[in-house]
Amino acid sequence: MPLPAVARWAMKVPGGTVIQRALSQAYVELTFTISAQYYTVFPLARRAERMGRAYLKRQVADPVVRDKLTPRYAVGCKRPGFHNTYLSTYNRDDVELVTEPIASVTGSGVATVDGTHREVDVLILATGFKVMDVDSLPTFPVTGAGGQTLAEFWSRHRLQAYEGVSIPGFPNFFTVMGPYGYVGSSYFALIETQTHHITRCLTEARRAAATRVEVSHAANDRYFAEMMRKRHRQIFWQDSCALANSYYFDQNGDVPLRPTTTAEAMVRSRRFPLSDYQFTG
Template sequence: MTVTPECALDHEVAIIGGGFSGIGAAILLEKAGFGDYLMIEDGDGVGGAWHWNTYPGVAVDIPSFSYQFSFEQMAGWSRVYAPGRELKAYAEHCVDKYDVRRRTRLNTRIVSAAFDEEGDFWRLGTADGDTITARHVVGATGVLTQPKLPEIAGIETYAGTVMHTARWDHDVDLAGKRVAVIGTGASAVQTIPSIAHEVEHLTVFQRTPIWCLPKLDSALPLPVRLAMRVPGTKRVSRLVSQTFVELTFPLAAHFHDVLPVAGVGERVGLNHLRRAVKDPEVREKLTPRYALGCKRPSFSNAYLQAFNRENVFLETAPIDEITPTGIRTADGTEHEVDVLVLATGFKVFEKGNMPAFSVTGVGGVDLEKWWEEHRFQAYQGVSVPGFPNFFAILGPYGYNGSSYFNLIETQMTHIVRCLRRARRTGATRVEVTPEANARYFEQVLGRRRHQVFFQPSCQTANSYYFDANGDVPFRPSPTLETMWTSSRFDLDDYRFEGAAAAS
């Protein structure tokens, strides 16, 4: 085997993605003594989702006290649920404070990653034709990055303005316009009440109603923000926030048959709907017919109330086609539209998204094809057999539904342990064993009987949680378990090989 020395490579570690996953990976690599990294970002700025998503009303959907790094907690959030601009500012703050910016390459789209079996390193091809080499790769692209366009006949013929919520065009003036929003997911829940007051007429096209719960949100006045600077206050607020988040998704979703939290949430949601919507027919259309947790729920104190406005209309008839002047539904109704807003979410388990570039491992095996043949799987959501030195932040069965920041820190604990042993032993190739991966996959599948996703009612939820095989690649574990296992899993679940590797 020909081993390429580190000095012959561009970097020891390449981080693909400049959102919070990439930023967290960079900071934690530096803290662990791995300073030779490059963070590569497709966009012209850092922040990931908070760089791209600037639609009206964009905000975090879990309390801000949880949506931040444990080692860099802010005292200056303006609200319990911070608006998007503050998350973008937080990303900029982190890359500056931890000196990540000088090791960041913006406007660089990775289109391919190929493992060099003789040299034990990765060649990353860019859209500009350049090649970046690195011993190890940390995939930090996330999954909610590639806007998903609806497959509706005639959309290419529409003569008006079209924009996706993830690529909002702020030059478009909605005042006095007839606007249509296709979709009622998380971005629609925030966008609809934010634009309803300025448009002439707003038609919302709903396929499946969303569970909308009251949002325990409020402004944080200056005295509260000052109090957050008192030692221990941020820690307490984070603990309370984390407990709330844990109860509302990880425990409710993964232990549905043990903890009846979802039932309580459904009652809260239905009461919220009854109080918010005046028209009984509209209220009926907005009532979910599937269990809470089957698909991503939302929190809002304004979404449901928007349907009380005279200029807001809820359309539940299926869309037949998009015409040059608007939308025709299956019942023959023509909706004339000036601006078409696609709140249709992102590619998740579709081809070309996990990740959004080709990955070629040992023996020329393509990662996407490997997953097609073997189902989505990865050891603790980090590593896949046959793809050495390639680590994911958000791989299959890595995320348990808690804060993404918990995920980032937990997965980086796992990755850093692998890199430290590789450095200690002189290993140039780090690869999870097929046996360890199979054991983990069997474990997560064995827990699905407890999960809400596999209740009969979820079959009608039209949830992006489900992949083509009917699996839901969430990690069926409470957050404390993910933290425990990432710091204590047996490192012998990996093979550490290379010219100088020792046991």
Template sequence: MDGTATTPDHEIVIVGGGFSGIGAAILLDRAGFSDYLLVEDGDGLGGAWHWNTYPGVGVDIPSFSYQFSFDQRTDWSRIYAPGRELKAYADDVAQRFRVTDHTRLNTRIVGAEFDEAADLWTLTTGDGDSITARHVVSATGVLTQPKRPDIAGLDDFAGEVLHTARWDHAIDLRGRRVAVIGTGASAVQAIPEIAKVAEHLTVFQRTPIWCMPKPDAPIPGVVQTVLSRIPGARRLARTLSQAFVEVNFPLPAHFHGVVPIAAGGEKVARAYLKRTVTDPVTRDKLTPRYAMGCKRPSFSNAYLPTFNRPNVSLETSSIDRVEADGIRTADGTLHECDVLVLATGFKVFERGNMPPFDVRGVAGRDLEAFWSENRLQAFHGVSVPGFPNLFSILGPYAYNGSSYFNLIETQSRHIVRCLQRARSVGATRVEVSEHANDDYMRAMLARRDNQVFFAGGCGSANSYYFDEHGDVPFRPSTTLETMWTSRRFDLDAYTFTRATDREASAIR
């Protein structure tokens, strides 16, 4: 920094060291934006794959889709890679593309304020330091802040308490009485592993999850060799994997009213449940009463069979409170346990997570308050009027439910195009217009009639997809459309101006 008020510490600060931040850093650097700093709260990179180390953790879509298109591995051990391989992939990519050279770990951002006179952001850290940047890329994701359930007496439990997102490997579950609260994606993976070692496992289920057989298997060395050496093999594997993912969520979720794929998926899931779970009462408890797509369906070959084990109980009575020696349900029964596992997910579209730190834009406008008053919204999920030079990887109406890596690359492409225009015209401020943002929001809402979320079958799903306004801020688009749009959207949706020439007309 040269000491002037208009020169930032870095041209770009990326907040978040998961795959979003790593991918954005790589793509920005490849586009010529090398003056960046990546700031990460944790002591390592990888985001969810750094924090989540619970037993059985792994990717929930085929590995061939869950990787960067510009850095495709062929040596995954399984079709669905275990978490440790995703963590290793994150570290490897960050090292090889020199992201680690621009990274500051153990640094939590707690606030961001825009300086209108200088067109700079000042980021405040948890230690009280400040970092200035011309542009900020929010890459914090949403599966970052564990959600602790609001259950009376939770702090009174005399045993050990674990959250799946912050697993303590020093706690031995062997021969213990374990209770798991929750049956979402993390629980589906962890429960079978816990059941193998626990003396007894009680699973407390509020809402059952749609579960289908998982097309998973080890990838033989010969297949890895073919993928790495035969021209086009990797592309074919990725294309097939992407098609599988598209059919299993984006299409049935967003085009439910046009192509009722969800009904077919429900038949598959019901048949799988019927042939897998032997006890009819337990089977009935595990049967969802909401449409597939209201929540992201799970794929597992181990979850449903776990409930056939003699040491596993499924409890669907609501929890009244937690006591020192166990969980008491509404029917008065005390379920004694030694260890309590909270598989209760994350804050997603909630206050304190969208955004995960205080953001003040033009005229001190508070981003969280703006969204609370005006509904969650962002132009292509990237930019919000009144918050110049601030870009998000996973903003409202960004993610369509496909591969998260597709989201990272499309959003980064959007951001790069904005910054390239700004650099070419010498602009210091990049801001999406209210008109463009309003048009995009109207377009998103106009498609909701075809989404499964609003088809009338999600009322009992207790889905975290719904925000406080009753909206589901997913992007109702096919993956191909998101890719095309990131390359073709009209850059005139933004204004590009100079701090030294604020009264001038927008630069075109």
């Protein structure tokens, strides 16, 4: 896919790619990270909801269909979708929006609970994700000290990881996409931030001639308590998200997203106390 003209121009200007990335990061930070993580502090999500409702009214003519397409939860409870022509599709005569639950799939179509049967040629099963499922994080088995698996640790103690990187009892194991590491903005920023954290640990291990690096239980408990203490500001813990059925929530009802900004996460990856880790030979 060809790059947009602005992106091609930015690559030719000295420092243009840095400016382009900064602007892109600022946009994502403002529209999701700050508005979702600091929902009770900044009313950005409420303004976005008003804009979304106005856009929906312009795009969909039928008020009944428009009401069915209107979410019953606040912006940010679920991951938003972006498309220029999706909503206007419902103005077509050959398009029908069906919100009744499916009772059964037959040999020729779909039957809904209201007794209606609709003939279909293609059925797409887009039923969602289990992003925070303990059994799929990570996608390979991890066994720590004493024979305990990572899945067992998280099932017993809930999803948690020190700064989203390390788990006590699992020496020399670091994760970039750990619980309470991702703030919801750029994955590039996440990778850079968590890699800096890991590099600091490995550099200290080399300096101390250590072969085993493990975060302490006390440090992990302190960080997890901090995440629990700050999460009340997030959009997920407001009444407006109660009916969202969002994949952000795990089996314990937690949302393991870090309740902070990208900038704070980056600073902490460079300043966390190395004494929170045990370096042994």
